[in-house]
Amino acid sequence: MRDLLEVKNASKSYRVKSGEVKAVDGVDLMARKGEVTVIVGPSGSGKTTLLYLIGSLERPDTGEINVFGENICRPNADLIQYRRKRVGFVFQMFNLISALTALENVVLPMDLEGISPAEQHRRAEELLQRMGIDHRLQKAKANRMSGGEKQRVAIARALANDPDVILADEPTGNLDSATGKVVVDILAGLARRDGKCVLIVTHDEGILQVADWAYQMRDGRLKGMEVRG
Amino acid sequence: MRSVKRGLRSFIRHPLANLVVVLLLFVCLTLSLSMLAVKLAADGQVEEVKSSVGNYAELRVSSAYKMQLFSEQREQDPAKRQAEARKMSEEELLEERTNTLVPEEITDDFSLLPEIISFDKVLEAHVSLQDITGTELETMFSMRERAPGASATSSSGTFAFEGNTNGASASDFMLGNKVLVEGSFYTYQDYLDANPVVLVEKTLAEENGLSVGDTVTATVTGAEGRNSEMELTIKGIYETVEAEEGNAQDPQAFNPAGNKFFAPLSVVQELNGTAGYVELGYFYLDSADSSAAVQEAFQELVVEGLEGGDKYELATDYSDFESISDPLQKVSKTSTIGLAGALGACALIIILAMAIIVGGRTRELGVLKAIGATDRQVLIQYATEILCLCLVAIVLAAGASALISQRMGNWLLQGNAGNAAFVEQAESPGGTGAPPMMGIGAERLYKQGGRFSPGNRNQQSVELDVIYRGSMLVYGILILLGISLLGMTVPVIWIIRLRPARVLAME
Ligand SMILES: Nc1ncnc2c1ncn2[C@@H]1O[C@H](COP(=O)(O)OP(=O)(O)O)[C@@H](O)[C@H]1O
Ligand SMILES: [Mg+2]
Numbered sequence: 001m002r003d004l005l006e007v008k009n010a011s012k013s014y015r016v017k018s019g020e021v022k023a024v025d026g027v028d029l030m031a032r033k034g035e036v037t038v039i040v041g042p043s044g045s046g047k048t049t050l051l052y053l054i055g056s057l058e059r060p061d062t063g064e065i066n067v068f069g070e071n072i073c074r075p076n077a078d079l080i081q082y083r084r085k086r087v088g089f090v091f092q093m094f095n096l097i098s099a100l101t102a103l104e105n106v107v108l109p110m111d112l113e114g115i116s117p118a119e120q121h122r123r124a125e126e127l128l129q130r131m132g133i134d135h136r137l138q139k140a141k142a143n144r145m146s147g148g149e150k151q152r153v154a155i156a157r158a159l160a161n162d163p164d165v166i167l168a169d170e171p172t173g174n175l176d177s178a179t180g181k182v183v184v185d186i187l188a189g190l191a192r193r194d195g196k197c198v199l200i201v202t203h204d205e206g207i208l209q210v211a212d213w214a215y216q217m218r219d220g221r222l223k224g225m226e227v228r229g
Numbered sequence: 230m231r232s233v234k235r236g237l238r239s240f241i242r243h244p245l246a247n248l249v250v251v252l253l254l255f256v257c258l259t260l261s262l263s264m265l266a267v268k269l270a271a272d273g274q275v276e277e278v279k280s281s282v283g284n285y286a287e288l289r290v291s292s293a294y295k296m297q298l299f300s301e302q303r304e305q306d307p308a309k310r311q312a313e314a315r316k317m318s319e320e321e322l323l324e325e326r327t328n329t330l331v332p333e334e335i336t337d338d339f340s341l342l343p344e345i346i347s348f349d350k351v352l353e354a355h356v357s358l359q360d361i362t363g364t365e366l367e368t369m370f371s372m373r374e375r376a377p378g379a380s381a382t383s384s385s386g387t388f389a390f391e392g393n394t395n396g397a398s399a400s401d402f403m404l405g406n407k408v409l410v411e412g413s414f415y416t417y418q419d420y421l422d423a424n425p426v427v428l429v430e431k432t433l434a435e436e437n438g439l440s441v442g443d444t445v446t447a448t449v450t451g452a453e454g455r456n457s458e459m460e461l462t463i464k465g466i467y468e469t470v471e472a473e474e475g476n477a478q479d480p481q482a483f484n485p486a487g488n489k490f491f492a493p494l495s496v497v498q499e500l501n502g503t504a505g506y507v508e509l510g511y512f513y514l515d516s517a518d519s520s521a522a523v524q525e526a527f528q529e530l531v532v533e534g535l536e537g538g539d540k541y542e543l544a545t546d547y548s549d550f551e552s553i554s555d556p557l558q559k560v561s562k563t564s565t566i567g568l569a570g571a572l573g574a575c576a577l578i579i580i581l582a583m584a585i586i587v588g589g590r591t592r593e594l595g596v597l598k599a600i601g602a603t604d605r606q607v608l609i610q611y612a613t614e615i616l617c618l619c620l621v622a623i624v625l626a627a628g629a630s631a632l633i634s635q636r637m638g639n640w641l642l643q644g645n646a647g648n649a650a651f652v653e654q655a656e657s658p659g660g661t662g663a664p665p666m667m668g669i670g671a672e673r674l675y676k677q678g679g680r681f682s683p684g685n686r687n688q689q690s691v692e693l694d695v696i697y698r699g700s701m702l703v704y705g706i707l708i709l710l711g712i713s714l715l716g717m718t719v720p721v722i723w724i725i726r727l728r729p730a731r732v733l734a735m736e
Contacts (some may be wrong), residue, residue: 052730057599095596095733109600111231157600162424169734185675 002069005031005054005165005197010063011220012049023049024060025220031199033068033164036191036210039201040225041217047201048169050217055087055167056201068164068197090160090187091158092170094150098143102133102153105142109160127156131186148179155186166190172207184210184217232606236613243586244586250582251622257574258626258708263634264568265704267641270695271561283517283550288336288527289509290329291542298328327506331541335531336510342526344519351720352392352494354501357448359458361386361437363488387625390490392497394420396428396465399491405470412441412465415493419464423495430489434466441466449500460498461492491525517554520547559645560638572708578717579712583615583719593722595732604724611720612713621712623705638695 007029011023023046031037038172041047052058054065056072056079065072072082089095089161096105106124115123128138131152142150151171168187171179184200188210191198200207201217208214240247333350340348363386394401396414401407415426429439439445444460498504514523527543587594597607 038619048734049730055285055599057730080601080603083599084599089599089733091733093592093733093735095592095599097593097596099239104238108597111235112597112600112602112606114231 004034004066005029005068005199006064006066007050007054008064008066010050010053010060010065012046012053012058012060022046022054022220027063027220027222029215029222031165031197031213033197034191034195035212036188036198036200037213037215038207038211039199039215039217039222040203040205041201041206042203045217046220047203047217049220050222051167051169051199051201054165055089056082084109085161086163087165088160088163090154090158090166090168090171092173094142094147094154094174096109096142096150096153096157098141101139102128102145102156103138103142103203104148106154106156106160109115109157113161115161124156124160127159128153131156146183147175151175151179151183152186155183155190159190163196165197165199168198168202170202170204171200172202172204177206180204180206232609233613236610237617239610240617241613246586247621250578250586250618251625253578253582254575254619254622255625255629255711256570257578258623259629259633260292261568261571261575261708262623262626262701262705263637264564264571265640265708266630266634266695266697266701267693268561268564269570269698269700269704270638270693271557273698274693275557275561278550278554278557279517282553283545283547284372284514284545286512286514286520286523286527286545287509288339288531288543289331290540293542294540295329304691311314321585323503326501327503330503330506330508333505333507333510333690335535335541336507339510339527339530340512344514344523344526345512346515347513348510349393349395349398350494350507352497352501352503352507354390354392354491354497355387356497356500357386358388359386359446359448361388361433361445363388363433388488388490390427390492390497390500392492392494394494396491396493401491402467406470407467409465410468412463415464415491420493420495423499424493425459425461425496426492427461427496428465428467428491429463431466431468433488434463439463447500449502455586458602459496461496467491517547517550520545520550525680543727556642556645557693560641563641563645565654572711574686575708575712576715579615579619579716580719582618583716587611587720587723591723591727591732592735594720594727595729598727599733607724608717610719612717615716615720616709616713619716624708627705635693635695636691642693 007027007196009124010024010027011022012024013020025046027050029039029050030035039050049058053060054067056077060073063073067082067086070082070086071077073081080087082130096102097108100108103121103124106127107120125135125138133149133152137145142153145153151174155166166187168208171183171187175183184207187198187200190196191212200211208225208227211227214227216223216225317535330352336348336350339345391399395417396402396409396419402409402414409428410431412428414428415424419423419426429445434440441463444462447459447461449457449459492500494507495504498506512523514520524543524545524547531538531541594607699723
């Protein structure tokens with residue numbers, strides 16, 4: 001199962017005032033490299049929680065998550081290396097560090113990993129260029145950028161250490177439809193051209209257009225969906 | 230290293246927030262450092278005072294006993310007394326002469342206390358010298374100096390002799406009121422050998438045509454009128470410098486000190502017919518702190534330990550020390566409280582500031598965790614930022630407090646001094662003929678050698694010199710580390726408790 005991202009019977013509940021919320025409830029999921037997998041569902045259905053489980057930011061109460069042969073739920077799993085090199089996050093709120101420039105934001109994951117400064121820069125510039133962020137804009141502070149620009153910088157950052165998996169949480173949620181489409185096309189391109197395993201969760205059913213595989217999520221439960229022939 | 234670099238960058242990239250924090254810290258740190266400087270200076274000065282004031286003690290016959298003797302004598306009919314005196318044996322005569330003196334061995338024994346670092350003994354006597362004329366105001370001087378009970382000899386040809394164990398350490402020479410201009414001092418060996426040598430005043434030497442090596446003849450008053458003679462060789466000639474002060478118009482015309490001779494104690498004892506007795510022994514203690522212990526030892530060893538020991542007293546200048554150091558000690562106390570308050574404010578500021586700063590950057594913390602930063606990396610980054618913040622503030626504060634701490638010290642001193650800070654001066658009205666008070670020029674009140682001399686207590690306003698000491702740097706670094714560490718608790722708590730999933734999804 002080395003070429004498969006696999007979630008097996010994963011559950012995650014949160015304790016809240018009114019009791020317990022089963023955010024993710026016995027979910028099974030598979031995704032492959034080179035393909036776009038889309039999960040759609042209404043707000044509060046548990047999409048973000050599922051994505052964070054896969055991204056190792058949360059630990060499932062039960063179940064197992066295998067990412068291309070690595071079981072990240074093992075007690076001694078090296079989650080730091082996993083977060084640095086195996087997955088890249090793209091968030092609805094972009095989550096760039098606002099005091100840093102676009103370039104510095106992209107450099108950051110490589111810097112944490114200890115890549116040489118020259119290599120960091122070369123690669124960050126290349127990625128930003130590819131995302132259509134020109135040199136002048138690369139030197140701009142993240143908080144001075146438009147939403148579309150921010151999200152493209154965020155995608156460049158997610159790609160910095162060349163991970164296998166891109167996890168995108170409502171990547172178009174804060175963008176107008178035109179910019180949103182550009183971003184979705186970029187993400188789809190990452191699967192098709194770079195062979196990444198791209199997983200997008202969204203309530204925007206329009207994204208299903210680029211999906212190779214799709215799931216519907218409701219109340220923490222996941223159900224496979226038909227996609228265009 | 231990279232985390233440090235990221236911290237530095239982050240510090241530079243948040244200029245506005247950092248400026249506010251730096252300013253607040255700056256104010257409190259300036260206050261802290263100034264208070265610290267003032268406290269260190271005050272403490273240091275108290276220590277300094279300790280080594281020069283409050284460490285002096287004199288063992289002598291108590292003034293109460295002298296008063297009692299004096300009034301007893303006054304009640305007696307002088308004629309009857311003289312008749313009695315004639316009948317007295319040699320021992321009885323000696324006893325009367327030494328009534329107000331201290332046996333030398335008491336002072337010698339007492340000087341063995343471990344707290345005592347140096348000691349001397351003094352005897353003053355009036356001695357008749359043959360064929361020597363005193364300087365002009367001799368008569369008046371010798372009247373003034375005459376001790377109660379001293380036999381009324383004719384004033385002409387009578388001179389004041391001061392004897393101690395070493396000419397160079399006689400208080401007048403130690404204090405610089407007199408300086409040797411020719412010849413040399415008599416030495417401790419001269420004292421031990423009872424060499425008949427003297428130091429003579431320059432004017433008197435000139436008027437009598439004396440120079441070093443010449444001899445003068447003294448009359449020794451023996452028992453039952455049997456007088457003998459003693460040849461004294463002039464070993465040195467000294468000059469009196471006290472005329473400089475104030476009434477210097479005509480130092481030649483007025484020189485009451487001219488009639489004073491200095492000689493080895495043993496010689497003066499012989500001249501006075503009181504071998505084995507001194508007027509007083511004086512002691513320097515290792516510190517003012519020893520004053521109480523020495524006083525206690527005196528009570529035990531002398532007052533209670535000796536028969537008739539209660540006629541002696543040990544006078545110390547500890548109260549001088551107290552009056553000088555009291556305002557300094559109050560300043561020290563006040564500035565300690567101020568320091569504590571200011572440091573407390575610093576602590577509060579850094580914690581609140583970090584709570585606001587880190588609280589506003591939880592998303593950043595979440596991102597760092599999500600992209601694989603270790604807690605260590607995040608902590609080093611934040612530690613660097615905090616350290617920069619505190620460093621800038623403390624460097625500025627050090628500069629500012631260097632400017633204000635002297636003023637702060639003065640202000641605190643004034644507030645604490647009240648009336649105690651100024652030792653009153655008995656200002657001698659100029660030109661009235663009274664001998665000028667000596668040595669006002671000395672910058673410190675503290676005795677540098679020598680005996681109590683009431684005229685010596687010049688006005689001395691206690692001053693506080695707030696000097697930056699080396700220890701300030703150490704304390705500064707400690708304060709820097711302290712508040713930085715305190716500031717670090719906030720990000721540490723945040724990082725431990727942070728759930729990235731929660732903050733990253735925040736809208
Ligand atoms: N950290 C949390 N603590 C408590 N409840 C949570 C937490 N995260 C998510 N939830 C709850 O879990 C459910 C699923 O949330 P989420 O995964 O964010 O859904 P979606 O992303 O589909 O909107 C919601 O009811 C939400 O309130
Ligand atoms: Mg969500």
